[in-house]
Amino acid sequence: MRITNLMIVASLAISIITPFGSSLAIAQGYGNSVQGYAPNASLPRTYPSGNTHRLFGGDDPPGVVGAARLQRWGSVAGHFQAVSFRGPGTSQFSLPIDGVFQPPSDKPVYAGLLIGAVYRFKITSIPGYEGEELYPTVEIIDRTYPPESMAARFPIPINLDLDDLEDAMLGRLVTRVVYLEDPSTAVPLAETPESSRALDIPGSQDPLAVADVLGKPVAIVRLGSVAPPTAEALMPQFFLGYPPWMSVIVPESITYADPAAPNGSHVTDVPSDVSVETATVGDVPSVIP
């Protein structure tokens, strides 16, 4: 779903000039509303407003913002953040291992990605553009804090729609900054984990700054028309250093009869105490409920 709300954009254009300054506030995005979040007493809980200059933006090269996140408080180095990839229709995603893309899966891909690293992934079987391939990048710039054993259930969704893919195939650069929405300013729209709602902003604005106002930016996706180089020496550059990632095994859904439901209907649920044996293993790189 694409939302083009000029009024919202116009208001944001005014507000992002003076709010929390610098992209240091990106991951400190919970600046003034955190209860009990005091990892370092020397840091202010709120940041002064004014004509502050943002050190980082959405137009920075891949890896810059994530690397800056690693230098700040709240150590996230070495943390693998659960991420899910979804696309329109029959599109398929795959991640590389040692420079070789894995066989694409027609199911959503779940992976644990390092914060601060940039990953190249591959999109194929695009609806209406069969035979076309895209090689976007994703940069994880912050993490979430799910409860115990719930990280696979609440990954950061990288949900792309057909507009993103078409723009990329036309040679444009699409920058999507995924952010954790502030519930106090949430948009009253019914959504699902498959939703790919995006707020389109004009070229004069910084998507990272806008996302910082709306919530906490957690990932940056860049889609362009880059193709793999033919020269072997350029492969490390293309794969951005082969950062490691981890497979995420999602527990299977358990379907059982609900005696309280009428007509013996079935209920599908993933209980929190699901055992390890219920996890399905075999698909690469992930298993889908």
Place this chain on the structure above:
Amino acid sequence: MQRKLTKLWILVAVSGVSGCVAPSRLTKHAMNEATSPFAAEQATAPQNLRPSAVLPRPAIAQVSHTEEQALSGQPCGPEGMSLNADLESVPTVQWQSNPGIAGSVPCSAGCGCQSCGTKAFADSAFPTAYFNPSILDPNEFICDGGDNEPAARARVGDQIIGVELEDTVVRYTTDAGSVHVQPSNKVCVYSPRFASVRKVTGAESGDMAVGAVGVERPLGPINAQLNQPGLAVTGRDKLGRGSAVRGPDAMRARDRGVPVERVLHPEQAQDVLTVLENLALVHRGLLRDTEKPWLSNAAQAAIAWSVDAEVAVTVNDIAPVTLIRDQNAQELFVYDFPDAGRLQICKLADKFDALPGEEITFFIRVDNVGDSSVRNVVITDSLVTRLEYVTDSQKVYTDESVAAEKGGAVPEPDQLDGPPQPQRIAVEAAFTSEANEGQSLRLTWKLAKELKVGEGATIEFKCKVR
């Protein structure tokens, strides 16, 4: 069966974490602690905040993993990780978590790193994030309940003002006629929602600057329909009506002071009550066990003064007859007149976490824990933006074991599928809903009948997570 167990466990856990809020007996500070979504740790919660008779269902499940068990395990080293693993050779891969501030993640009790390597992601030993406020992000939670500032107030005509988003309060009238507003506890569900900001940029062909296609210009007068102040002062409006307070014309007073030639100050002052004024019985009427020795001594001193040290007269060197007796205060009766009817309101959710699109069932339980009945009970809940009320999902009932009282057949416990379910009796209540400022609904229930001492009602409704 499995589903029931899970739900019951969640209910018990939620009640233990958040606690129910009963009026009075709690200071404002204690109530804030009890209703804080992130500061409530079950092990450290004050005892007086534990709900006593809130949940009608028994606690049958046990917590499988405790934080102590997790901390007693060995920390997982890097060797336990399987990066870029080939799943055909490694059936399951281990998920390594870094809790950020807390450092490395220990395995659960009895689980070494080797065994951790074979554990799947879903069952790995994550830190119990729910109870560690230092690694929580409130943006990942949907909270509902409590009473945010400004506090809710009752007005004439059953109207409640000050009910903002998230607020859940109950208004009631006691037998004495006083009107009270009591907030519930706050319920938080882990439900992060993500969105994107998209920017599309493209290169111009030929490296040429492309001119502007058009310029947006305002056409015609803007906001001509508004009555705005003029830019120049063209006239003056006379004062239509003036009101002034006229002071007194004159004042007579006799306040001539009497001259004092000399003021004598006391050289020494003694106040026998000074040592007693800190006693709770003296200034607040409360009898505490720790103060009983002081009270006993004080009572003894009074008796000694009044009996033993009575005035005696000596005549012709003959000692007077002295009455000697010992007397202690044997019992002390303190009469406490409690308040009138009081309502305890407690809000629960059947889930700890929910994805967008899932449904959450909320329970609001009100109980009359006072000493007299209450009437005009109005419960209102203003849902937050991300909660969408499921139409016709609300019901109001109370749980009572009326089957035995009416002589009905009560099934044996072993014949039941699961724990015995209390019988539900519908409670008559008027339900209304109206839109609130968060593009959601404010739900209001007004109980038709009064709640007598010990009676209660449960409100159940479902919300869909947006």
